[in-house]
Amino acid sequence: MLCSEKVPAARALGAVYTPRPLARFLVDRLNESDAAMVEGRWLDPACGDGVFLTELVDRLASQMAASSLASAVEARLFGVDIDPTACRRTREAVQRAVERHSGPQKPTFFATNVRAGDFLALDSRSLGRYDVVLGNPPYVSAQGLTVAQKRLFLERFQTAWGRLDLYSVFIEHALQMLKIGGRLAFITPDTWLTAASSKRLREYITKGYVVRAIERFERHDLFPGVATVPCVSVFERPSQAPREVATVICRDWHAEPGADPTPKGSSQRLALSWDGSPWREPPRRPVARSVPLGELVERISVGLATGLNSCFVLDAGTTHGVEPELLHRVVRGRDIRAGELRDSGLLLLVPYDFSAGQKPTLVDLAQWPGALTWLQSHRSALERRHCVRTWQKPWFDLHDPVVFDLGLQPKILCPDLAREPRFAFDPGGLLPMHSAYYLVPRKESAIGPRALVAALNTVAIATEIRNRAPTAKSGYRRLQAEVLRDLPIPRLTSAQSERFEEESPELEAEIAERVTDAVGHAA
Secondary structure (H helix, E strand, O other), X not given: OXXXXXXXXXXXXXXXXOOHHHHHHHHHHHHHHOXXXXXXXXXXXXXXXXXXXXXHHHHHHOOOOXXXXXXXXXXXXXXXXXXXXXXXXXXXHHHHHHHHHHOOOOOOOOOOOEEXXXXXXXXXXXXXXXXXXXXXXXXXXXXXXXHHXXXXXXXXXXXXXXXXXXXXXXXXXXXXXXXXXXXEEEEEEHHHHOOHXXXXXXXXXHHHOEXXXXXXXXXXXXXXXXXXOEEEEEEEOOOXXXXXXXXXXXXXXXXXXXXXXXXXXXXXXXEOOOOOOOOEOOOOOOOOOEEEHHHOEEEEEEOEOOOOXXXXXXXXXXXXXXXXXXXXXXEXXXXXXXXXEOOOOXXXXXXXXXXXXXXXXXXXHHHOHHHHHHHHOOHHHHHOOHXXXXXXXXXXXXXXXXXXXXXXXXXEEEEOEEOOOXXXXXXXXXXXXXXXXXXXXXXXXXXXXXXXXXXXXXXXXXXXXXXXXXXXXXXXXXXXXXXXXXXXXXXXXXXXXXXXXOOOHHHHHHHHHHHHHHHOOOO
């Protein structure tokens, strides 16, 4: 068994059941892609409460005589789930759906069509191959997997890499279950289109399969109790591996919880790639007048995660006796405005020695009695953190590695979630938390940090971010490192950059015009 050594609670397995409107939407996309697909064998590899299979029963009932429905359902529809209770619920739901159209069925109806087991541990020899695989695979991030599980995934699946999520290996395995010409349609988070951890998944898909459709939503609350922005993706297994990679239309949809989705009327043409690069809208015209932001900075990274903010993040007015030498002013995403940094009023306990010329090292807590007393009062919670249990880090260490004195480093800051660009320059003195990204400018760059900030806060860059960044919440975009790295910045001479380091509305208007010209978008 790959998903778990034993069957835990449904949520631990990533089991969040799909609302009926989303199930209808997914089946519609398959029929829209190829109406003949309804004739084949269908598999839901994480069938949960049976919402997709019961939707298919209703579709079959509308196409055939009631007397033929039961036999057709048993011949065409199949399910797998790791949770035996879910399998029972699916069988019962399918039987009720058939009986609504065709009357009572025998007690053994559909009994062998739903299999209790780990889909990732089953192959086509035991399950067979299918014309359609569809559903909502589990979303379980790397932090929710054991070391043994991750090791098995890395050995078995080509797409398992980096900060993998369980749904990515579900996609790979489901694609292998398709017949030639078969289709896969899954509801997943839309982050796989751009996330670095999904690079191998994108490469795997483009080199062996055809992308038929990508449908994206802007809301994050369509699944009860879960904040994730879903997208519906449809893939096909061709008779020959694709010889070229082109583009795919990604349509945007609006949906309210519990209601059928409606088209927004907007779409993007996403450029696919052989090498696993993010799938996003290609430039509208050549951008020779610009340079990628990644070439102007030494580092783009998210701020520090502690694993227990209630212990490490202190109010500046109540430091609980912790020595001031270990406390550092922090900035969060919410504290960043366009061109402005607000005082958070918070301090971060960083138990490290930053002596000049030395690599940061964990302090000896015996020499810091105030910090020791405070940390000891949270020791039980600190020891339960993933970084301690799995990575074997010292019990009082931060979750993220500390490799240099980030607080003293001059840097550009932005929130990880934003509706519009909010970039600001910190000459040094603030430590970014995990809700903020920091960019360290290159010292030899022709464009200075204030000029960079002015460029990044323009309407043209806002348009680029909307086109490139995945949706995280309603109206918000997630500014991942991959998105920031490729933002186009106008080429400037050193003299021009020095002028832009001066703060004035006229110069801000000038750089906004240059950015618009370089990017190729109308501001």
